[in-house]
Structure formats: C-alpha cells, structure tokens
Amino acid sequence: MSGIPLSWWLTLGTVLFGVGTIGVLTRRNALVVFMSIELMLNAVNLILLAFARQRGDEHGHVLAFFIIAVAAAEAAVGLAIILSVFRHKRSVNLDDVRALKH
Template identity: 55%
Template structure:
C-alpha cells in the first residue's frame, strides 16, 4: 500500500502548478484550465484522506466537486465566448471594464 503522504505531496505539487498558471498566464482559457487542475489536486487529497480514514464522505465530496466543476466549466466557457464576441480576444487583460 502506497503511503497517503505521497499522494498528498503529488497533490500539493499539482496544486502549486495550477496556482502558477493562474498567476502568470493571460490567456483566459489557460487560466481556467489551471483552475481545473487545482480542483483536481484537491480531489486527489480528498480521496487519499478518504482511504486513510476509511470514510466515504471524501468520495462523495469529490462527486459534488465534479458536478460543480462541470457547471463551472459551462458558465465559464460561456463567459469567454461572450467576451470573445465583444472584445475579439480572451486575454484577461482586455476584460478591464465593468460593462461591455
């Protein structure tokens, strides 16, 4: 059995990569993908702890996170499509007005 700690370290590395993507990139969709990466890193932590403590609650949380990630993807991508129609770009620097 692989120690839970290792999964946590992998999850931490992936989460940090996601943070780095969000902080350094300007392409909206890449930022969005980095967020998905962070969400997945958290999912891995949940499942690792679920096995460590023999609790199914962790898995059910992952289930809900997946459902919410799907909703988030739909709305987020709709926002980027809408932004592209108005600004002709999905660079987050171009979204600098409160109204379109």
C-alpha cells in the first residue's frame, strides 16, 4: 500500500468490476457469465481492502471475508443449477435456454 495511492486501487477495482459487468452482459456461456460475476465480487473485495488499509482498521477485512464465504455458497448453488441446465440441454449456452416466452 505504501507508495501506491488509494485512487489507483479504486481505479483497478472499478475497472475489474466493469470488466465483470460487461462479461455478464455480453457473454453467452453460462460458465463465463458466472466467472464474470465472481470477478465483480472480487473487485469489490479489492476495493474494500484498499479502503481498510487506508483507514487502518479491520472492518473492511471482515466484510471481505463475509463476501468470500457468501460467494462460495453462491458458487455451490450456481454450479448445481448450471449442471442441471446441462443435463436438460447438453449445452450451457444461454441462448439455448429460452423455453419461457410471452
């Protein structure tokens, strides 16, 4: 941290978050979309830790741990859902999953 100003960390975190957001919006492969969401969460962790370092307290670290734990729980459920999509469609392409329509 020493030497690297906060704004750099925030910029890096925001760029990673943006990459994740664009990935979710543009990619069609369910696994890649899921990875993009994980990227967004980890970008947030980076921002939190940068803030925690700057402030010199541990609240941000605690929050980051919560996010990591929750992301793990989400990954368990999300991968199970992707797996059952694959069982039905033999594909994890989001464009193939559109039985529900107006």
